[in-house]
Amino acid sequence: MADLRERLAAQAEQAARAARGPGAAATLRQARARRRRVLGGRVALSLLLVTGLGGLTSWLLDERQLANPPQATVPVSGQVAPLWTARGAASEPLAPQDRTLRAAGDLVVATTGYGGSSGRTRAYDARTGALRWTHRTGLNAFVTAVGEGMAVVAPQYGPLIGLELATGRERWRFPLTEGQGPESGTISGGTLFVGTSFPAEGAVDPPVVYALELATGRERWRAVLDPGTDLQWAAPVADGGQVLVADTLSHEGSASASHLHALDATTGQRRWAADLHAPTQGFFADPPVLSGRLAYLPTASGQLLAVDTGSGREVWRDQGGFPVLAGVRDGLVIALVGDRLVGFDAAGGARRWQTPVGRGEGEQWAVLDGDAVLVASGGALVAVDVATGAARWRAPVGPAVGRPVAAGERVYVATRDRLVAVDRTSGRELWRSARLRPATAPVVTSGRVVVAAGDGTLRGFAP
């Protein structure tokens, strides 16, 4: 027994030596901020993300310089004021699904987000910022899915709640088992497909995927997946009569493998399960990208996998690092891998081209925009030609928060400090907002560019 104690002590000592905390001063600042905000306990962890995105992730990031910089553009521009400001949105950078404002018609749907037991969902008029409706959703309210005239929202552990998008009127509630938490959902053809997991530490209850009638909340089917796994953040993908969902390990050793599952969209029966060859835990916010008969998805082991959607057979894989998928175009799967944007042959996985785009502080996003890919990485926005991989322009906008959005002749990107608009053709900066510490990516709807600011307000800008 003495030997066990010595080994425990030796291991604890090793871990203590490797420990790196933000320090007492930062902790006190967080504590003061928390007192001011009068929020619940778990928000501090979000605060870690807020205040620490630099600190927390600076050591996560390999600060490399752009190896071969594309043309740079000179920042210009006037500082623009918002047309309207509305209160009541989440002020914390949240999980990707929470951080995305949902635009539907002339509405923008936002939640008060992580950290509040009385969390609310609110819908605002995109043109004027007027509050259309509020729903008392509950602890850590988030929007599961929006579409077909409905918004499905949920507190952290359910129930799922169906709201009329136009009025916020509650139409139905679908209860979940205690400890069962919903993930992102997908609305397709009058059905909500949504995955749920049991995220308590040590729990190995299997995740469950539900198909609910969108209008009534009535259960059409449920599919119980593998014990010891949780579903990833990404929403299920409904396509070709089947529903694709990816799982990951609940914790170390809880299952032997993670899988991509194909469920029959009508019955919920499992058609196949493809081994992701990822014996570690990892969550991805982005769903698989489908093109032709193949699904492309990242794995927790840092691979890009191509899977036949008819059989689950693995067609090819790239093991070059964690991919951030932009999409498929002209026979190429385009993904950001490390500091490079790579064009993979969609059928065989060969690398057709790769372009250094930089890496450093800020999030990494890659978005298809016609025959170009917009990449936010390393504090810059870069437009890359899909056919050749050549960089068209580079705009040094600052570290990104959320994905860039192209609309009309402009590209909008939220950075840690501001909302920035650049010319879609040249990359020239057209305008930037005053400092507002964006908490979400912008959405563009009804002639407005809307973003949630760090002070808990929504701001609506003229495009």
Next chain:
Amino acid sequence: MRDTHDFEDFYAAVFDQLVGQLFLVTGNLQDAEDAVQEALTRAAVRWPRLRRYRVPEAWVRRVAMNLASDGFRRFRRRLAVAVRLRADLESRQAAPPEVPGLMDALRALPVAQRKVVVLHHLLDLPVEEVAAELGVPVGTVKSRLARARSALAARLAPGTGAEGLRDQEGAGNHG
């Protein structure tokens, strides 16, 4: 101001060692750091009262242990996504060196059993204090210890304490 200085001293004194203890529970350095940091942030909010406790560290450890259970995994999931958005996971903080065989054996235990192992065998707390710290009955602590010892004995190689663990099994059940 004195409160602030007190807290800074307290933080400096306990952060690393609590991370070391929580690492044995979480099996992951980042999880351990996050749990301890969150517990210390909560402690900072309550510091004027906590500083009068005989062992404020025990309060922080209890909170951190609780965080390593209910709901924490969900936060970890959020953080994992956030990390993915910002950098390759390969560039995350390096794991500390592991004592051969020990962490694999601990990770194979349920978290509840890891906690009693740490509190009882690393920190030398009597089962009654372990029960009080975890908020569970003494009998539960004993049964968790017994199961943990049994599992550790089966996983740890002969000559590395496994015999001793087996020898203690009965005592764990009764004592």
